[in-house]
Amino acid sequence: MGDSPVTNLPLSDVLLRRHQRLREALASLGLDAFVVTPPANIRYLSNHIGSAGILVLTRTAAHLLVDFRYQESVRALQASDARCPDLRVWEVPASYEEALVGCLGEIGAAAVGFEASHVTVARHDWWLEAIATRGLNIALRPTQHVVENLRMVKDTAEIATLREAAARLDRVMPAILASIHAGVAERDVAAVIETALREAGYERPAFDTIVASGPNGALPHHRAGARTIEMGDLVVLDFGGFLDGYCCDLTRTVSVGAPSPEARRVYNAVLDAQAAAIAAVKPGVEASAVDAAARTLLAERGLGEAFGHGTGHGLGLDVHEDPRVGKPRVDSPSVALQPGMVVTIEPGAYLPGWGGVRIEDDVLVTDAGCEVLTRVPRALIAL
Numbered sequence: 001m002g003d004s005p006v007t008n009l010p011l012s013d014v015l016l017r018r019h020q021r022l023r024e025a026l027a028s029l030g031l032d033a034f035v036v037t038p039p040a041n042i043r044y045l046s047n048h049i050g051s052a053g054i055l056v057l058t059r060t061a062a063h064l065l066v067d068f069r070y071q072e073s074v075r076a077l078q079a080s081d082a083r084c085p086d087l088r089v090w091e092v093p094a095s096y097e098e099a100l101v102g103c104l105g106e107i108g109a110a111a112v113g114f115e116a117s118h119v120t121v122a123r124h125d126w127w128l129e130a131i132a133t134r135g136l137n138i139a140l141r142p143t144q145h146v147v148e149n150l151r152m153v154k155d156t157a158e159i160a161t162l163r164e165a166a167a168r169l170d171r172v173m174p175a176i177l178a179s180i181h182a183g184v185a186e187r188d189v190a191a192v193i194e195t196a197l198r199e200a201g202y203e204r205p206a207f208d209t210i211v212a213s214g215p216n217g218a219l220p221h222h223r224a225g226a227r228t229i230e231m232g233d234l235v236v237l238d239f240g241g242f243l244d245g246y247c248c249d250l251t252r253t254v255s256v257g258a259p260s261p262e263a264r265r266v267y268n269a270v271l272d273a274q275a276a277a278i279a280a281v282k283p284g285v286e287a288s289a290v291d292a293a294a295r296t297l298l299a300e301r302g303l304g305e306a307f308g309h310g311t312g313h314g315l316g317l318d319v320h321e322d323p324r325v326g327k328p329r330v331d332s333p334s335v336a337l338q339p340g341m342v343v344t345i346e347p348g349a350y351l352p353g354w355g356g357v358r359i360e361d362d363v364l365v366t367d368a369g370c371e372v373l374t375r376v377p378r379a380l381i382a383l
Contacts, residue, residue, distance in 0.1 A: 008244040009047045009082035010157045018045055021150050023059055026113065029143065033058045033109035035100065038118045040317040041147040043245060046084040047077055054100050057105060060086065065099050067092040069277035081230045097123065101130040104138055116142035152314060152322050153340040158246065159364065162315065162342050165243035166362045166373035169250050171200040172239075173376050178381050182231040182256055186211040190224035193239045202241030206249060206319045210238035215255070217355035220309055220348060231257045234267075234347075234355045235244065240319060247319040249344050250374050251360030255382045264355075267348050267380045269301040270357045273347040274378070277311050277325075281337060281345070281363055281370040287325045294347040295327075303349045306356075312344040315362055341365040342373070 009013050022045065026034055036042050036055040043049050046062060050070040056063040062084055066074055074089055087203040092099040104112055114124070124140070131138045154162065172193070179192040190209040197205055211224035222236075229235060233256045240249035253270075255263060277294040291311040298307045310326025323335040337343075345359030361374040 007050075008157075008161060009077075009080075010155075010213065011081050012083050012085050014155060014157050015047065015082075017051055017155070018150065019057065019062065019085065022057060022147065025146050025150070026057070026059070026350075027341055029113060029141070029145075029146075031111050031113040031141065033104065033107065033112045034143075034146070035104075035112060035114040035165070036147060037115060040321075041115070041118075041151075044147065044151055044317060046087065047076060047082045048084070049245065051161070052096070054096055056100070056103055056107070056109075058109065061107075063090055063103055063107065064088070065090045065092050065096060065103060066339050067096070097130065101127060101134065101136070104131075105136045107133060110137055111139050111141060113141050113143045113146070115146070116144055120374040121249070128271060137346045151316055152335070153338050154342055156315065156341070159340065159342070160317065161244050161246045162362070163373055164365070165202075165241065165246055165248040166377060168200045168202070168241075168243065169248060170375055172196040173252075175199075176237065177254070177381065177383060179228065180235060180254060180256060182229055182233075184229050186213055186216070186224040186227050186229065189229075189235075189237075193237070197239070197241040200241070201222075202243050203245075204242055206240035206242055210236060210251075212236040212238075213256075214355055215353055218350040218352045220350060220356070220358070229256055232260065234259070234263055234357060236358050238358065238360065247315050247317070247363055248313060248374065249319055249346075249356045249360060250362070251346055251348075252376060252378070253357045253359060253380070254357060255334045255380060258382055259380060262354075264380065265301075266303065266351070267357050269298060269303050270347055270349050270359050271378060271380075272301075273297040273307075274345055274359050274361070277345045277347060278361070278363060278370065279373065281343070281365060283337055283339050283365060283367065283369075285337050287323045287337060287343070288328045290337070290345070291326050294345075298347065298349060306349040306351055307347060308350070309348070312346050312360075312363075315344060317340045337365045339365050339367050 212222035312325035348358030350356035
């Protein structure tokens with residue numbers, strides 16, 4: 001009926017600091033109120049973990065709109081140390097859109113920001129029509145990445161959770177490695193991975209588990225299927241889990257039987273590219289420069305064309321979030337790394353018809369450089 005509770009929500013004073021940072025951003029944008037719609041952003045600002053809801057943050061209060069399914073869980077939240085400060089709860093008897101416009105009218109907000117990347121044109125048009133029908137003096141202003149920019153730099157509570165999430169992957173690997181052998185199907189290995197994640201305490205997998213064997217390894221986002229693993233295959237294993245709402249993400253590539261000379265060549269090139277990228281992770285360094293470190297090394301080894309995706313991405317409440325660790329793009333400028341950011345470093349090489357290699361770890365940017373949070377050994381394992 002609803003979402004399961006988690007055990008480690010940020011305390012009220014942590015939320016207050018997040019609200020203060022967001023309010024500073026709102027002041028600079030000239031906004032009276034800010035409408036938050038993605039569940040991850042709502043959770044970040046309120047500790048509400050439901051799959052539905054709208055949060056409106058003003059200069060003095062937080063307004064949470066929830067329907068019947070979540071009213072009791074919000075009441076319990078507000079009676080705990082994880083309560084959202086200065087929260088007013090609004091019931092949603094029917095439509096979230098009607099309730100939102102009613103809330104905005106009652107609180108008297110004139111300049112209201114919303115998250116343009118998360119609001120459809122149809123939803124925006126409905127808001128405009130409802131505001132006009134009610135005769136309200138409200139100007140809706142689109143914004144981009146306001147909350148996401150705050151989420152890029154993790155606070156102490158988030159770092160502790162991400163560190164624990166990454167560390168627990170050590171408990172998952174033995175069962176995974178024991179399940180891989182010639183004759184087993186990719187999807188059966190994926191089932192073992194997902195069971196092991198839950199047994200290690202994760203709430204659920206962070207994404208569809210990837211088990212890509214043999215030639216399927218050339219497909220970066222191959223879904224585990226019916227192919228039977230064969231002797232001599234390289235097998236790409238990409239998996240992660242949610243722990244207290246935060247994601248970890250790991251990729252290892254293993255060999256079934258002794259690896260061929262070509263497998264060792266490609267694997268060592270990717271391993272060295274990852275090491276070069278991790279070494280480049282420091283405060284003040286552009287994320288695109290970390291990507292370039294991996295890309296340059298693979299090009300030197302003759303594998304530049306075999307690496308087509310970005311070197312990594314941010315981790316947090318979402319498995320893919322800012323900052324993006326890749327080539328500079330017009331629509332997504334590169335970000336200078338800051339202490340508290342957590343990113344994946346995951347170069348790969350993909351050779352159609354042959355297979356592929358990817359190695360991925362979760363990395364925290366620190367004042368002095370970086371800390372690799374995932375501890376599963378990176379050396380090529382022959383099973």
